[in-house]
Amino acid sequence: MAQRITELATIGIQHMSGIQTPSRQKTCPVELDYRDILESANDLIQSVAPDGSFLYVNRAWRKTLGYSKKEISGLSLFDIIHPDNQTHWREIFQRVLSGKKVNHIEATFVSKEGRKVYLEGSISCRFAKGKPVVTIGIFRDISEHIRVENLIRIQRDLYVALNSVISLDEALRLCLEAAISASKMDCGGVYLVDE
Numbered sequence: 001m002a003q004r005i006t007e008l009a010t011i012g013i014q015h016m017s018g019i020q021t022p023s024r025q026k027t028c029p030v031e032l033d034y035r036d037i038l039e040s041a042n043d044l045i046q047s048v049a050p051d052g053s054f055l056y057v058n059r060a061w062r063k064t065l066g067y068s069k070k071e072i073s074g075l076s077l078f079d080i081i082h083p084d085n086q087t088h089w090r091e092i093f094q095r096v097l098s099g100k101k102v103n104h105i106e107a108t109f110v111s112k113e114g115r116k117v118y119l120e121g122s123i124s125c126r127f128a129k130g131k132p133v134v135t136i137g138i139f140r141d142i143s144e145h146i147r148v149e150n151l152i153r154i155q156r157d158l159y160v161a162l163n164s165v166i167s168l169d170e171a172l173r174l175c176l177e178a179a180i181s182a183s184k185m186d187c188g189g190v191y192l193v194d195e
Helices: 002-017 034-039 059-065 083-097 143-162 168-183
Strands: 044-048 054-057 102-110 116-128 131-141
Touching: 044 059, 083 102, 083 116, 083 131, 116 143, 143 168
Parallel strands: none
Antiparallel strands: 044 054, 044 131, 102 116, 116 131
């Protein structure tokens, strides 16, 4: 099923951007409105040129990352990749352009507002006359899943640490550190009222 969705997305993106490949040169008896299919998908779908510029991104992509259609034209794939992932992504992009499909990859994009967006998906490349023409990436937003996993880890670590604590001060310090970590705040405090 995922393979079929990728094929439909690729055909649709090629159709919308006017990319001609041998398989696209034949006319289908019934033209589907690929744009509606791609725009209504919940997954983030992107089409990127070999130079890294965006050819197409769907509605879910724009909504998740906070960019308008107009802003996309001035962006490169590497403008939205988190700085910690730049080197790795340049290597991945070159592998894809050389014809290797990446079936499962995790990525951290950065939204227009600077928020990290955690994604997983796949990337492939379409060729015309032996040269890379377009890469197609289909991603699922896993940010909420990552957030919940992090909270579970914090909770587990706190539980383990509290089992070996013998003083109230130490227990409060551990609870405060866990609360600060979970909330992503810079600092916090605990006030005890003696009545």
